[in-house]
Amino acid sequence: MAPIFISKPLKLKLRVYFYPNALRIRSSYSLHFPRFFCSTDGQTPENPPPNSDPVQPRKETKMEQTPFQRIPRGRQRNSEKIEDIICRMMANRAWTTRLQNSIRTLVPEFDHNLVYNVLHRAKNSEHALQFFRWVERAGLFNHDRETHLKIIEILGRASKLNHARCILLDMPKKGVEWDEDMFVKLIDSYGKKGIVQESVKIFDKMKELGLERTVKSYDVLFKVILRRGRYMMAKRYFNKMLGEGIEPTRHTYNIMLWGFFLSLRLETAIRFYEDMRSRGISPDVVTYNTMINGYNRFKKMDEAEKLFVEMKGKDTVPTVISYTTMIKGYVAVERADDALRLFEEMKSFDIKPNAVTYTVLLPGLCDAGKLAEAQNMLKEMVERYIAPKDNSIFLKLLTSQCASGDLDAAANVLKAMIRLSIPTEAGHYGVLIENFCKAEMFDQAIKLLDKLVEKEIILRPQNSVHVEASAYNPMIQHLCHNGQTGKAEIFFRQLMKTGALDPIAFNNLICGHSKEGNPDSAFEIFKIMRRREVPRDADAYKLLIESYLRKGEPADAKTALDSMIEDGHLPASSLFRSVMESLFEDGRVQTASRVMKSMVEKGVKENMDLVAKVLEALLMRGHVEEALGRIDLLMHSGCAPNFDSLLSVLSEKGKTIAALKLLDFCLERDCIVDFSSYEKVLDALLAAGKTLNAYSLLCKILAKGGATDWKSCEDLIASLNQEGNTKQADILSRMIRGGETAHGSKKGKKQSAVPS
Template structure:
């Protein structure tokens, strides 16, 4: 009998799963039309679009869910008689509950008529894990296109000064004495550009900054001090950074830009107490820490994937600042970065309850969060809802979906979405085309890559530096260094200036292919063009030199890297020490061990010490 009852129950569940859901007439106005998406697929979902039902047991009446409004009473949405019962959802434990904003009923007062709401998601598994995005490093603080162009004489003076700083600092000579004799025509713009050139190497940058401050007929201003703060924050030299800020306060050079640079630097390093200390410093120097500054801190925390810390800070400071739409958007971005969609949904609800109407930025943030959280069905439903109720999807919205489809290798669907984007009146930008270039490149459809590049030129949307970097990275990953070199030459021929990321990928491409000569040629060209190597540059170069059995050259660049204040790289130190020990010079390894110990790699330092002792015993 028990077996028969169990089978009858299973049969009833199967019937319920096959039964189509029908909207009631009273909800017809809020139904979301099915998304064809030009053929974009998504998994079948027996739940009603928009997740109108929420969690079992919620609400004041049986089989209903309250729809809360600011200042209003709950509106029950009655369960359709054919909708599967609550027990059905409890049994299907592996089915993730829907996460989708839905429009409020059309009979509501006009201020809320077009707003969208996300029902709370008690059943969504939150994930605080994050994966590397592979994004390029933040290049904020570099010379922007809006600044006045540099004259030829200024550029010549910049190259002369940078050459002196680079060569004499590396040789541990008296850089300041030589600069004194060079009769440098100092200006604020020159100091800013030199600091920008050495933004990855805080030691030579700081020494030059101090030398310039001691020169007669020159004194630092707010701009040069702020640039020095940027370099110190980027390299996480926080003690020196705080000292510079104190000096700026004494000289009256503190500004809102300086405070924001410091807040972002501390937040990116997860130094919450120091970031909050900036607010106290602002009050001390009679700066009003307004809502914009607070939003800047929340945005920096969100970017650093500190969504929980951002929300805790928001709760603590709720009485000091009246949040606006940007505040909630920053909080939303923080949870979406962590793929914690249940918290993101709660923030969305709170934003609606506070009377804010989410704009296209908030919608795109939620859309990207759904895609990052591998909730493409709900993301597509949100896209359809935006098309039906607004705000209308823009180029950024479609580009995020195209990027996700390309990442999954669904190029036919990506092109269908691309065509739909054009039909909707959204003009593709370079970022859109770059996603397709990478997708077709990974799919080894190089004919499509060529066609897209041609189309970009014809449509007046030529590839920029990031697009060419993406193509070079593609060739590097496919171990095609000479194709990467051809793309690099084409990039140069079109007048696009390579960035540090371009050179790093070219270095990696040649050293991966065991092409030592061309790898070194890239390094020399970097120096010739005045590009200051960063940590990744040195790591690739030193690793390549070690793999090619050139420990002496690797040692020279390793010492150079550490002398600039950079951390010792992650390389094969065992092979390096073993190869270097054949030269029979234990003192060199002993000195290197001491220098590496200062950079925090105690294990590597001890290993070098052991090799040095072995070499001494063998020599005796």
């Protein structure tokens, strides 16, 4: 064990200066005096403070007998120690000449105690090193053995090993002799940083420098070497030690045994143990503990038990480490009953288990299904306020108690963590929430969820155990199905910050918002899913669309429907119909037409009655080209509309241009149309005075081989003549009489192509 250095008490040195007008007293180590002639509170020269130089009494002068300073009232402040002031100055200011001058002004004379204490109390190693070098270079203090050892210890602890090495090797130049402790400290420092070769070099350097090496140096070298698993090197140096006539001690063998077991060299460890016994060195409790722990590594519990019994038989009192080591071995070989028996035996001998004991035993009890014993042990830990070394034990306890169905005991585990001031993590709450949901104890689960969200435990960066999807999905689903989607979303948004992107949770939130009549909130969730490329569920889309429709927002429903199609989902025929009907009833005929287009493109051939209404509304409103495009799409899909019905409605409502274009469309594509529909359109054109349009249409009908018995044909010829279109009237007359067709005369072709 490394020596523990403490601050040395300072020796009080007073200097008294007499001036003509005033008396001034300087103290190197006290800045504030309650009175001019008191060195410390309540101390007199006859009763000096401990560890201080006695102050010789002298006659009081007349000036000293005359009190001229008022005694302060109230409690006096404790004087700050000078070394603390220097350390604070170094911590708060850069190391400059100005700072050095300030320290010199503060302390005119430096002695061993002050320098040692400043080094000991420096805030960091850099401050200590700067101060160490400065007082030496400035000629303020000549470092001795103790200050050198102190700075080597500080630098070694801070990994500034080259500085420590230089200071050590330069000591003879300053007139300070080396000793073994300094080299031991440096060897150990290199070893703790894993630089084994440098430790070995320093050890070998001792011999070059003529410094005697004792078993102390070898012990620290063995520990350094074996810590890195170099057991062969350790054996060589052990033989070298014997060759130098240095006898190993019990401590030496304890180190060697520890190292060999660390390197899993069982036979070598046993051989060294026998060698120790042959040298007449009896094992102590550390030796037994090391051997027992080594046997545990190889799961040789029979040998470990023999040593344990032997230790007790030789009046070597087992310690808590001994019992804990044996318990650990029993747990490793799944002998929980023996471990528990030894635990009770330990307590019967008034050996109190420590944190390691509980840490070792509790997982074994959980694995063996001894949950009642584990629960009692946890209560004992809480009563004694002992926290285990490994916090993962609590997760194991929670999981085991939940698996056994004892949720009250599982909840007590969480309470025990809080009482032991162990930070609860999101995963601990998650285990309980999951099992409360499985048991349909949703009220308890919601209470835990409220704590989890309110304290933002999910967002703690030190979390090593997170809430699993199996825990939060049932919780979110329950909240969304019971009108608490807002709470579920707050919970899941915290989970999202930790990287959770579970599509089930997202879709549950969408369904919950949709059912509660908050489709905008649901659509925001959809946007997040799209940005993060999370798959969207068709049922969630359906609920969102229906929610928009119930709210009377068909345009937003159509937007959601488009998103659904973009994501590769095929909406049901009824969903298409619902959106189309809502848009149509809201007067958004063109938007309904676009929905119809999407429906037809997706191969949905139902809802043709609604399609006819949409087409009729488009034609009636003058969106003829759009209507014809939709009709063309329907025909390509094998869903031709009822042209006769459309033509009849348009003719009756006086929408002659729309009717004419629709009929032209039918003639171009040889659609089947009743002659009565032609007559209705021609009658409507004639009635509207659009004789040239009627003439052009009739010519097309005749050219297609249509009937010529239109009863108003003579009225059209008369109207053409009356309007001065005699050529058209003459052509039409000949065509009707069959004297000349549109295909038989180029002149007829030219004249029949009169634009409408």
